[in-house]
Amino acid sequence: MAYPHVIVVGGGFAGLYASRVFADQPVKVTVVDRANYHLFQPLLYQVATAGLSAPDIASPIRHLTAKAPNIEVRLAEVTRVDLANKKVSLREASGDDQQLSYDFLLLAAGVRHSYFGHDDWEEFAPGLKSLDDALEIRRRVLLAFEAAETCEDPAHRDALLTFVVVGGGPTGVELAGALGELSRFTVARDFRAIDPTRAKIILVEAGPRILSGFPEKLSTAAQFSLRELGVDVRVGTAVSDITADGVHTANGFIASRTVLWGAGVAAAPLTKTLGVELDRAGRVKVEKDLSIPGHPEAFVVGDLAAFPTADGRGLPGVAQVAIQGGRFAARQILATLDKQPRAGFVYNDKGNMATIGRASGLAHIGRIQLSGFLGWLGWLLVHLVFLIGFRNRLQVLLEWAWAWFTFQRGARLILGQSSLPPSKKP
Amino acid sequence: MAYPHVIVVGGGFAGLYASRVFADQPVKVTVVDRANYHLFQPLLYQVATAGLSAPDIASPIRHLTAKAPNIEVRLAEVTRVDLANKKVSLREASGDDQQLSYDFLLLAAGVRHSYFGHDDWEEFAPGLKSLDDALEIRRRVLLAFEAAETCEDPAHRDALLTFVVVGGGPTGVELAGALGELSRFTVARDFRAIDPTRAKIILVEAGPRILSGFPEKLSTAAQFSLRELGVDVRVGTAVSDITADGVHTANGFIASRTVLWGAGVAAAPLTKTLGVELDRAGRVKVEKDLSIPGHPEAFVVGDLAAFPTADGRGLPGVAQVAIQGGRFAARQILATLDKQPRAGFVYNDKGNMATIGRASGLAHIGRIQLSGFLGWLGWLLVHLVFLIGFRNRLQVLLEWAWAWFTFQRGARLILGQSSLPPSKKP
Numbered sequence: 001m002a003y004p005h006v007i008v009v010g011g012g013f014a015g016l017y018a019s020r021v022f023a024d025q026p027v028k029v030t031v032v033d034r035a036n037y038h039l040f041q042p043l044l045y046q047v048a049t050a051g052l053s054a055p056d057i058a059s060p061i062r063h064l065t066a067k068a069p070n071i072e073v074r075l076a077e078v079t080r081v082d083l084a085n086k087k088v089s090l091r092e093a094s095g096d097d098q099q100l101s102y103d104f105l106l107l108a109a110g111v112r113h114s115y116f117g118h119d120d121w122e123e124f125a126p127g128l129k130s131l132d133d134a135l136e137i138r139r140r141v142l143l144a145f146e147a148a149e150t151c152e153d154p155a156h157r158d159a160l161l162t163f164v165v166v167g168g169g170p171t172g173v174e175l176a177g178a179l180g181e182l183s184r185f186t187v188a189r190d191f192r193a194i195d196p197t198r199a200k201i202i203l204v205e206a207g208p209r210i211l212s213g214f215p216e217k218l219s220t221a222a223q224f225s226l227r228e229l230g231v232d233v234r235v236g237t238a239v240s241d242i243t244a245d246g247v248h249t250a251n252g253f254i255a256s257r258t259v260l261w262g263a264g265v266a267a268a269p270l271t272k273t274l275g276v277e278l279d280r281a282g283r284v285k286v287e288k289d290l291s292i293p294g295h296p297e298a299f300v301v302g303d304l305a306a307f308p309t310a311d312g313r314g315l316p317g318v319a320q321v322a323i324q325g326g327r328f329a330a331r332q333i334l335a336t337l338d339k340q341p342r343a344g345f346v347y348n349d350k351g352n353m354a355t356i357g358r359a360s361g362l363a364h365i366g367r368i369q370l371s372g373f374l375g376w377l378g379w380l381l382v383h384l385v386f387l388i389g390f391r392n393r394l395q396v397l398l399e400w401a402w403a404w405f406t407f408q409r410g411a412r413l414i415l416g417q418s419s420l421p422p423s424k425k426p
Numbered sequence: 427m428a429y430p431h432v433i434v435v436g437g438g439f440a441g442l443y444a445s446r447v448f449a450d451q452p453v454k455v456t457v458v459d460r461a462n463y464h465l466f467q468p469l470l471y472q473v474a475t476a477g478l479s480a481p482d483i484a485s486p487i488r489h490l491t492a493k494a495p496n497i498e499v500r501l502a503e504v505t506r507v508d509l510a511n512k513k514v515s516l517r518e519a520s521g522d523d524q525q526l527s528y529d530f531l532l533l534a535a536g537v538r539h540s541y542f543g544h545d546d547w548e549e550f551a552p553g554l555k556s557l558d559d560a561l562e563i564r565r566r567v568l569l570a571f572e573a574a575e576t577c578e579d580p581a582h583r584d585a586l587l588t589f590v591v592v593g594g595g596p597t598g599v600e601l602a603g604a605l606g607e608l609s610r611f612t613v614a615r616d617f618r619a620i621d622p623t624r625a626k627i628i629l630v631e632a633g634p635r636i637l638s639g640f641p642e643k644l645s646t647a648a649q650f651s652l653r654e655l656g657v658d659v660r661v662g663t664a665v666s667d668i669t670a671d672g673v674h675t676a677n678g679f680i681a682s683r684t685v686l687w688g689a690g691v692a693a694a695p696l697t698k699t700l701g702v703e704l705d706r707a708g709r710v711k712v713e714k715d716l717s718i719p720g721h722p723e724a725f726v727v728g729d730l731a732a733f734p735t736a737d738g739r740g741l742p743g744v745a746q747v748a749i750q751g752g753r754f755a756a757r758q759i760l761a762t763l764d765k766q767p768r769a770g771f772v773y774n775d776k777g778n779m780a781t782i783g784r785a786s787g788l789a790h791i792g793r794i795q796l797s798g799f800l801g802w803l804g805w806l807l808v809h810l811v812f813l814i815g816f817r818n819r820l821q822v823l824l825e826w827a828w829a830w831f832t833f834q835r836g837a838r839l840i841l842g843q844s845s846l847p848p849s850k851k852p
Contacts, residue, residue: 036568036840053479055837062616063838072618075572075840094573094586132841142462146501147520160520190488192498411481412489414462414501415558 003028003070004103006333007088009078009270011038011061013319014108014302014326021330023068026337030100032090034077036060039131042319042383045171047134048260049178050142050186050412054131078109080273083295104333105298107270107284108326111317114266114281121242125259128171135415137260141179142414144258145187148194155255161199162256164247166239167263168205169213170354173222175260176203177356180229186412201231202254204247206238206263211362213316214352218362221371225360239263265317267304279306279314288344290329296342299332301325307345319386320350355379429454429496430529432759433514435504435696437464437487439745440534440728440752447756449494452763456526458516460503462486465557468745468809471597473560474686475604476568476612476838480557504535506699509721530759531724533696533710534752537743540692540707547668551685554597561841563686567605568840570684571613574620581681587625588682590673592665594631595639596780598688599648602629603782606655612838627657628680630673632664632689637788639742640778644788647797651786665689691743693730705732705740714770716755722768725758727751733771745812746776781805 004027008015011033022029037058046052065071076098080089088105090098113127126136141163148160163183165176183199190196203210203226209219210226210233223233234251241248246255267282276292277285283306284292290305292298302322307315315321328345335342351365353375361376363369370378430453434441437459448455463484472478491497502524506515514531516524539553552562567589574586589609591602609625616622629636629652635645636652636659649659660677667674672681693708702718703711709732710718716731718724728748733741741747754771761768777791779801787802789795796804 036572036838053481054841055479055839058839060616060838062613066616069618073616074576075569076576092573092576093569094577096576098576131839135841143501143519146462147518150500150502150518150522150524151520187488190486190492190499192495412462412486413481413484413557415480415561 004337005030005101006104006106007032007100007102008106008108009033009081009088010108010110010302010304011035011073012041012108012110012302013322014110014329015106016061016064016326017323018106018108018301018326018330019065019068019071021327021334023065023071025070025334027070027104027333029068029071030074031061031065031071032074032076032078032088033061034075035130036062036075037131038064040386041129042386044128044131044134045174045178047131047411048128048137048141048175049182050138051178053411054135058131078270081105081107081270081298083274083276083292083298086297103297104336106326106329106333107298107300107304108302108322109268109270109304111265111267111281111283111303113261114264115261116264118242121261124244125166125242125247125261127261128175129265137175138411139414140258141182142412145191145194145196145199146414147257149191150193157194158200159246159255160257161194161196162202162246162254162258163199164202164204164254164256164259166204166242166247166259166261168203168207168210168233168235169262170211172203172205172260172262173210173226173354173356175262176201176231176233177226177229177360180226180231181357184230197230199230201229202256203231203233204237204239204249204254205233205235207235209235211354214354214362214364215369218364218369218371218375221375222354222356222362225356225372228360229357265303271304281306283314289332289342290325290345291332291342296336299329301329307347315347316352318352321347324348353379353382430763431456431527432530432532433458433526433528434532434534435459435507435514436534436536436728436730437461437499438467438534438536438728439748440536440755441532442487442490442752443749444532444534444727444752444756445491445494445497447753447760448497449491450496451760453496453530453759455494455497457487457491457497457499458502458504458514459487459499460501461556462488462501463557464490466812467555468812470554470557470560471600471604473557473837474554474563474567474601475608476564477604479837480561484557504696507531507533507696507724509700509702509718509724512723529723530762532752532755532759533724533726533730534728534748535694535696535730537691537693537707537709537729539687540690541687542690544668547687550670551592551668551673551687553687554601555691563601564837565840566684567608568838571617571620571622571625572840573683575617576619583620584626585672585681586683587620587622588628588672588680588684589625590628590630590680590682590685592630592668592673592685592687593689594629594633594636594659594661595688596637598629598631598686599636599652599780599782601686601688602627602657602659603652603655603786606652606657607783610656623656625656627655628682629657629659630663630665630675630680631659631661633661635661637780640780640788640790641795644790644795644797644801647801648780648782648788651782651798654786655783691729697730707732709740715758715768716751716771717758717768722762725755727755733773741773742778744778747773750774779805779808 008031040057043057062073075093076090151157238250284300303317355361361379363378434457466483469483488499501519502516541547577583664676710726729743781787787805789804
């Protein structure tokens with residue numbers, strides 16, 4: 001007898017933890033992802049700021065599921081989902097197009113950064129979602145220092161040494177903190193003509209405070225820690241345009257050759273092929289059991305799901321929601337095969353964390369609110385425990401210990417093209 | 427009084443070790459390189475075969491010279507050398523063109539792979555000289571397995587699972603050995619439709635034996651070790667053409683979608699701007715003191731120099747020649763400033779080494795010839811000791827220990843585009 005076929009789209013937290021539930025169960029599973037690796041996204045900003053190397057925070061999906069013979073992995077892009085006929089269209093690594101039929105679908109394709117309709121900003125303000133994004137940001141940041149070192153024009157040099165991070169959420173705050181550390185400590189003595197410690201790092205947030213998902217006390221602590229690292233935090237500052245020369249805000253123009261985007265995300269375009277109701281960010285409105293209305297065999301989990309919470313705000317786009325959702329949906333599929341009734345998904349909020357530079361962090365776990373060094377220790381512990389795969393954990397710990405004691409960052413390599421895009425100014 | 431200005435072109439072994447001689451001496455030094463990192467090239471094949479990550483074998487040149495205030499580093503491409511007027515033309519990272527004047531020049535720009543006039547082969551058979559090359563090879567090798575996994579056509583699948591390495595020198599041998607290990611052990615259990623252990627790895631060499639720089643006994647030992655890892659060694663097999671579909675040799679066509687080039691090198695095109703006598707590979711014919719004839723202030727070191735040895739064959743293109751030559755030339759410059767006479771360069775041959783897979787190596791040191799496990803231990807020791815920078819050494823040791831005990835390779839990530847170039851066949 002052929003086992004029911006489950007297709008898992010996406011090998012991020014939701015897809016990977018769902019697959020693990022299916023290991024050695026009476027189902028045939030196909031995990032489809034367009035990358036060959038599972039990425040530990042909470043540490044991606046460390047790759048972007050030269051603290052960690054790409055392989056430290058990523059493992060091949062194949063390898064992570066190799067021990068379960070009922071799980072198959074395909075490197076392919078999912079181009080279309082046909083809910084009515086239970087089929088998924090793929091574009092394979094070989095360039096071929098294929099269709100796969102499923103009995104159950106688990107859609108966990110995640111989100112990309114979104115420019116709120118200003119897609120032309122992407123060229124000047126890359127976002128941070130994939131390893132390729134992180135390597136591109138690393139390249140731009142390091143090249144800006146290199147170009148500044150030999151720049152004769154003072155105004156142009158200032159623009160090269162001004163780094164603007166748009167968006168005061170966890171990604172923006174962590175990026176800005178890491179840039180502060182990079183300029184104040186890591187490369188401080190490496191240059192002759194410029195003084196990297198005088199580089200301007202500006203964090204721009206449209207709302208009234210950074211880290212709005214945290215209690216106000218922790219936002220204030222974060223802002224203080226960022227200032228310690230030399231980061232200029234500008235709240236209540238909406239961005240109106242981004243060009244090759246800088247950022248236009250409600251409070252004036254900031255000349256900068258390196259702008260990083262941490263402001264908005266939108267669902268993978270794939271959701272548009274479903275023909276079901278989406279929310280404004282393109283996420284799929286799901287039932288209480290994470291299935292698509294009218295399609296009990298198709299689940300949407302992780303960042304891609306718009307879950308009906310009591311307050312109508314949905315669930316945050318964090319790893320814990322994806323992990324718990326992935327596991328939950330996989331268990332519902334197994335329960336259905338056992339002819340058991342479905343449950344409703346309940347998110348168990350384990351807390352919220354962020355880190356700022358080398359020894360300051362924030363942790364909000366139930367009633368506990370930690371900031372400063374204690375917050376950082378909590379962050380360190382949780383991130384090491386959750387890093388997938390023992391090798392990576394050891395490696396990352398070693399990198400961190402090394403970076404911590406020496407102020408050095410090991411991955412300061414400029415890969416790919418070693419020139420900056422031209423400014424529009426002469 | 428202004429110190430004399432020394433320009434060092436290239437931050438490889440020759441340039442870096444020369445710079446270290448200049449540290450805190452009465453000269454002003456500018457090191458120019460188009461990469462921001464010094465690369466430990468002997469381990470580059472490990473990055474290409476997913477054993478090490480890029481930052482493990484590279485350190486920023488700035489960082490390596492940061493403690494010497496008289497040394498300045500510029501990220502720029504040298505486009506022209508004007509020996510008569512003692513000027514060097516640069517293209518900076520900012521895109522600007524500049525000219526620098528020197529009192530002494532140390533040219534150590536190294537070599538690139540060369541296709542013996544068949545530049546159209548490069549697209550189908552990438553060589554291995556830079557980190558970007560290594561990441562491209564890693565991408566192609568891993569993608570070939572991915573594409574084979576979902577390929578329905580048996581002939582096409584066989585071509586995807588056939589890896590041809592052209593050239594039986596140390597690079598080719600080490601690449602082929604590492605590919606043997608990758609397919610036989612590392613990814614052996616990761617696939618469902620294909621059996622990676624049945625992948626064909628073919629090492630093609632035009633000459634009568636591989637590793638012709640080693641004694642014949644060691645060549646034979648290497649060939650034996652390669653066969654143990656499943657590598658098909660074909661000597662006396664000249665390549666006549668390389669296309670998207672495979673390799674045409676004197677002994678027939680090999681259908682392969684992944685061809686790697688380890689056969690030939692040629693000097694950086696920069697040497698052509700010198701207007702001095704070059705050898706067939708474009709290397710500069712130097713005097714006994716490594717200076718350019720008629721230009722005692724300009725030295726050429728490392729792979730770029732054609733040194734007048736007694737046997738007329740020149741010196742091999744290995745790290746030791748570059749390190750010793752760089753140091754020697756730097757000392758000649760300091761001696762000249764002290765009004766001391768010049769010496770002639772004498773290469774102190776410390777031996778020759780190569781490794782094949784996980785526990786087999788070759789070492790030829792004076793009268794000592796080691797092969798197998800002993801050869802590998804010797805190789806390991808020497809490479810760890812010479813890796814630049816303590817952090818990298820520790821990191822690499824850890825990666826190796828991990829890979830050795832688990833058969834795993836940590837850096838199996840496909841970065842950049844995740845699709846293969848199309849085959850010419852339908």
